[in-house]
Amino acid sequence: MLKMLHDEEPVLRAEITALYSVLDHKLGLRGAEVPITFGMDEKVLGSYLPPSYDDEEQFQFSLFFIGFCMNGQISKNDRINLYKHEYAHYMTRHINIPDRYNWQPGVHGSAWKYCCSLIGAIPADYYIEESSIKKIDYESVLERPSVDHKQVQLLDTYRTQRAIKNMENAKIKYEIGDTVTHPKFGEGTVQDIEKQPSSVRLHILFGDELKVIDQKWLVKTEYKKVSER
Ligand SMILES: [Zn+2]
Structure with missing residues (x-):
């Protein structure tokens, strides 16, 4: 199955790059040039990793989930929303966020939601099946101060743990000839x-x-x- 999932990579990569190129064109960004990597994460569908001192900027998506959505478990709409969700994270690093959208902290705070509103991504930090169909009232999402700070903090903590896990996963544990x-x-x-x-x-x-x-x-x-x- 794993080999099969990896075979999907070029198809998915093309799908993501095509979408990001359209968004880039609209926003004057270069998200389609950011490297995309695929993993087998079972808890996180995707993530955007900003550039850091020891790693280049990248998008990561879980084949574990995306692979299955090719079989109809996750709709194309939801898949596209996942790509946009991560692109919105990328945007927070590359566009100017108007001051009035900076009131809510966190990676999924108001700055990110503002970016979501520009590209039609669902401003939710969790996955809801078929949620893409719902019409979103960005006005209320962006203006109403209804943040659950504890939850945001939790997500950020989780994100840190995930970065550590990624580092762990990148350590080579085998040798050629093993x-x-x-x-x-x-x-x-x-x-x-x-x-x-x-x-x-x-x-x-x-x-x-x-x-x-x-x-x-x-x-x-x-x-x-x-x-x-
Ligand atoms: Zn996110």
């Missing part, structure tokens, strides 16, 4: 290691078939190193 076992494919040898900003992909040769497997998934499902070399 032997691993797989319940279905049997014994395989690590041929190549591909380091990504928040993940590590292993190219493993099972017999004469080469599979690309996310190290995180590998570790989690207890593929094992057969021997320490």
